[in-house]
Amino acid sequence: MSTITDRNVIEVDFTTDDRPKYVVLEGAIRDAIRRGVLPAGTRLPATRDLAWRVGVTPGTVARAYSRLTDDGTLDAAVGRGTFVSEVHAPESMFRDPPPVMVDSTPHLTGGETDVVNLMSPHLPSVGQAALIRKLLADVAEDPPSGVMHYPVSGTERPVRVAAAHWLADPMLGPVDEAEIVVTNGGQNAIALSLQTILRGRRPVVALEELSYPGFRRAAEMLRADVVTVEMDAHGIIPASLAAMAQRHDVQVLCTSPEVHNPTLIFTPEARRREIVEVARTHDIQIIDDDCYLMGRAAAPGYRRLAPERTWTVSSIAKTITPALRLGFVVPPPAQHLALQRAVEYNQFGMATPMSDLAAKLLIHPDLAALQAETSALVARYVSRAVDILAGHDLVWRTDVPFLWLTLPVGWRASAFCRSAEAEGVTLRTADEYAGRDANSPHAVRLAINAGVSLRSFEAALVRLRALLDRPNEGLGV
Known part of the structure; x- marks a missing residue:
């Protein structure tokens, strides 16, 4: 096995090229592969080592590696490093790409790197990527829903059935496939739920005093006023929620009682029941965002405690992959049709190939x-x-x-x-x-x-x- 450090195989001159340095370096690595001096299986050096050798920052090297890994030119093996792919790409792949200012891999993932993004969770690929590729191939070969029709309720039924299986949890309570609304990720689920709930010219949304920023952004997109509710070691303080409801006519509370984002506070069952009583007294809907827990819930969700006013939101982003943008809402029974209409009027539903993929993935035995x-x-x-x-x-x-x-x-x-x-x-x-x-x-x-x-x-x-x-x-x- 050879490595870049075995010999001077990269010819790169940043002084004569006005493109971004990571694009210039990317092109130099492609050229070395094309010339055959970096054969398949060659291990590239760590980002810091190559950065020192060619006179750039580790972030520049990491960005070049990420772009090459993203298109299959390089393979990144967690714990082992970054290698020239064993699969030879077509000649057109090795042409220097035009300058692109958007980082296609914001987490800078893959193998060894000195630039580590800890802003959003990123899952390891332990086999789910290979499974998704296989299922994508199956769908492409024979898409059950076809590729020439608008999504309709019938095309989404298999994914709803699969989602009911995947969501099954005693703390959530029984979920029938007909109760589930499929969305394009958890954030889309929150936005559609708020769009369905909010009424009037200046609706009010209550959030925890520290809360997931997506709640606030979705509310503001709908021209809602946002108020915050005080918290303690057990989450939302019921008296603070009641006081806020009296002053502002709150229509909906957005909360994450199982795993509060960002503090990890867990709201115990007794506190949840107190919050439900406040919500019933002041007719407040509850959006229960359950997207971060990787295990099982430890207390009954708001859907079990107050099914008539709870909108349970979930997604596969933190447990399988965020790339597929697959989310779910289980709304109050009386609001199901209204939410379904909001989905249809906004996007007609999930793309049928994606729906077919999700239906296979969520019930796959592996x-x-x-x-x-x-x-x-x-x-x-x-x-x-x-x-x-x-x-x-x-x-x-x-x-x-x-x-x-x-x-x-x-x-x-x-x-x-x-x-x-x-x-x-x-x-x-x-x-x-x-x-x-x-x-x-x-x-x-x-x-x-x-x-x-x-x-x-x-x-x-x-x-x-x-x-x-x-x-x-x-x-x-």
Whole structure:
């Protein structure tokens, strides 16, 4: 096996080419492959090593690797590195591409990298990618719903049946396929639910004082006013919700009681029942966002406690893959037709080939084992983060793909994130989850990026640990 470092095989001159450096480097690697000096199976060096050799930043190398991996020129093996693909691409693939300013792989995933994005969870591929490719081929060969018709209720019935099987959980309660509305991902599910619920010229949506930013953005797109409800260690404070409802005529509460995003707070059953009583008293609908838990729920969901006003939202993004944009809503029985109309008027329904794929995927006999393996690997990454950041104020669960870190005195969240980015690690601050006028805590959310090797992930956390241990660097920034 050869490597780039065995000999000087890359000819690259950044001074004579005005394109972005990552595009120039990408073209140089393609040229080396085309000339045969980088044969199939060649292992490329780590991003930091190649960056030093050619005089660019590790981020530039990671971006070039990502683009080459995305089109199949390179293969990234988690824990092993990045290699020239064994599959020879057509000659046209090796032509220098036009400059493209959009990073097609925002997580910078694949093998060894010094640039690690911890802004959004990224799952490892433990076999689900191969399964999806196989099922895509099956659908392409013989699409059950055809490819020449608008989606209709009948074409989505198989995916609804499969979704009822996939969603089955005693804490959710029985779900019949006829109750499920299929959407293009969890965010689409939230937006469509709000669109169905909200009435009047200035409707009001209540959120937790720190909450998933997608709630706020969907509400504002619908010209709704957003108010925030105080929280404690058990989640929403019922008295605060009642007071807010009296002042603002709240129509809907968006919440995540099983795994609060970003703090990981779990709302126990007794508190949930108190919140339901407030919702019934003030006629508030509840959107229960259940997209982050990788295991089983520990308490009854709002659908079991208040089925007449609960809109349960779920998706496969944090358990199988986010690429397929497959989500679900189980609305209150009386609202099902209204939600279905909202789907039809917005998008006519899910594309029929995607519906056929989802129907096969969600009931595939290998899926449960793949999900279990994915969860186990994510848990390993979480455990390593906990070990490396030990002694700091960290909240975590092995069945959730992110952690919540309260920064030591001396660090402000914005300054910490800027310093982390200079070290090749990107994070989300608490500000992104707070209302515009809120005083958010100096804390950050660290998503698990299991798309990079465990070694690269650990190295990124070590660099964060070094920053945390020098808090005075954040003062006054």
